[in-house]
Amino acid sequence: MKLKLFLLALIAVVGTAAFYVIKGPNLQKKNPDAGLTMQEIKIRDEAAQENWAYSLGVQAYVYGLPLKITERERRLRLNERKLNFVMEREICPCAPINQFGHMKKLATADDSLPYTPNNDTVYSGALIELRDEPLVVTLPDVMDRYWSAQIADSYLENVTYLGSRATGGKGGNFLFVGPDWHGKVPEGMTLIRIPTYSGVIALRYGIEKDAPNEMQKIYDIQKQVATTNLSFWDQKDGFGKIKPIHMERKDYDGDLAFFEQMAxxxxxxxPRDHLKASVGMFQSIGIELGKPFNQDLLHPATIRGLKRALADMTDIMTWKVKYRGTAFPTGWNNLHQGTYGYHFINRAEGALEGLLVHNREEGVYFSTYEDRDANLLDGSERYVLHFEKDQIPQLQDKGFWSLTMYGTNFQLVGNEINRYSIGDRNKDLQYNDDGSLTIYIQATEPEGKTSNWLPSPPDGLFRINYRIYLPNEKTRNPDTLLQFIPGIKKVSYNEGI
Structure with a gap:
């Protein structure tokens, strides 16, 4: 009897499985061309080939986008006229390759920066090239404020950190070398190996906006930041000397220029050794390590698929940047940290919108275009963000948090009190009697609540970024951070706030 019941159950399972197999593509079909004319077969097969090329083209674009953005930054620094233009106007913390550029102020609504700027730290940055020789980077000790040196490779993926958390605020002399350098490290230097021959160093120095002489203190720190070619290090008067970088860069044009440049x-x-195999699937669309891209070798159907992919990528990346990272039920999206592994779409969105993204230990970033009920944030409405006492972020030493207002162009929003962000460093921030905190998000000044007001644009879509620098383990852990990201609540105009 038991055997009979077992056989009946087995038949039922097999029957169910067979049902689902029959409903899917019939991979067992022996003659898929039966009943079709030669022309119909050709049209079907070329459509399939085009679709395959389209799918690979989308993936290749995502994979190569960070390289394209790094190249954009490299070409800017190789063009003296353009570089001088952006340096004079402080459009970015830019300087010639292997030198640091320094911003002299916090970002404001008057700036138009090539990334999503924060209003919390003063930026410095360097694009480094290590193929010819190593570079010595000298940074001062900074113990009285938050600072970080975020170091990334050509793919804008994090390599390591220096700063308040990573080195206890200590600076020093750091020898940056490429992947194949095997020389002797001078005494007293710390070796930092970059897995690609180029990289990025993003320096951020925290600032107390309401404290006196803060910018002068930042200037004094910036004056102590230096780069020196290793060949000059032991020379008299060699400190701070840099050899000019001259690199021939090819111009690209045509419908598939992106893929040609990517190759x-x-x-x-x-790519890093463990990621090289991930490029292998692009061989059938003409992208292969060690070889140039040659459109003439591609089938017309493949070319059509690649053109379609390029045509769709603007919309795809616009969507992905808008809803970056992991969505949480309170309406916030937690951005993926800057060590991406095989998450190439996260790497691409991070490079496109923010250039660089912190690792969780250094900072957790959230963004939203929506309130807690999944309605888009509208400047014509009023909102509140309420933190219960135990929802306020928990921090490591020198940590802080902020909420920053952005327009749809990822730039800061102008307002009558020139406040672009609000957080725990605002000295006049008012907490409620029970230790909770309410932030008022609207275009018009809330009566009696100015100290807790984050101004929004008068109408249209806006976005808020929520940054927590140096969060503790509970605040940064994806399993527990929901506690610290309450949803934004829409408040009607006839409802008291």
């Missing part, structure tokens, strides 16, 4: 950049700056 060249992959060969110039190969």
């Amino acid at each position: 060249d950049l992959l060969n110039e700056y190969p």
Whole structure:
């Protein structure tokens, strides 16, 4: 009897499985061309080939986008006229390759920066090239404020950190070398190996906005930041000397210029060893390590698929940047940290919108276009963000948090009190009697609540970024951070707030 019941159950399971197999594509079909004319077969097969190329083209674009953005920054620094223009106007913390550029103020609504700027730290930055020789980077000790040196490779993926958390605020002399350098490290230097021959160093120095002489203190720190070619290090008067970088860069045009340039950049700056195999699937669309892209070798159907992919990528990346990272039920999206592994879409969105993204230990970032009920944030409405006492972020030493207002162009929003962000460093922030905190988000000044007001644009879509620098384990852990990201609540105009 038991055997009979077992056989009946087995038949039922097999029957159910067979049902689902029959409903899917019939992979067992022996003659898929039966009943079709030669022309119909050709049309069907070329459509399939085009779709396959389309899917690979989308993935290749995502994979190569960070390299393209790094190349944009490299070409800017190789063009003296453009570089001088952006340096004079402080459009970015830019300088010639292997030198630091320094911003002299916090970002404001008057700036138009090539990334989503914060209003919390003063930026310095350097694009480094290590193919010819190593570079010595000298940074001062900074113990009285938050600071970090975020170091990334050509793919804008984090390599390591220096700063308040990573080195206890200590600076020093750091020898940056490429992947194949095997020389002797001078005494007293710390070796930092970059897995590609180029990289990025993003320096951030925290500032107390309401404290006196803060910018002068930042200037004094910036004056102590230096770069020196290793060959000059032991020379008299060699400190701070840099050899000019001259690099020939090819111009690209045509419908598939993106893929042609991507192939060249992959060969110039190969991916990290453990990621090289991930490029293998792009061979059938003409992208292969060690080889140039040659459109003439591609089938017309493949070319059509790649053109379609390029045509769709603006919309795809616009969607992905808007809803970056992991969505939480309170309406916030937690951005993926800047060590991406095989999450190439997260790497691409991070490079496109923010250039660089912190690792969780350094900072957790959230963004939203929506209130807690999944309605888009509208400047014509009023909102509140309420933190119960135990929802206020928990921090490490020198940590802080902020909420920053952005327009749809990822730039800061102008307002009558020139307040672009609000957080725990605002000295006049008013907490409720029970230790909770309410932030008022609206275009018009809330009566009696100015100290807790984050001004929004008068109408249209806006976005808020929520940054927590140096969060503790509970605040940064994806399993527990929901406690610290309450949803934004819409408040009607006839409802008291």
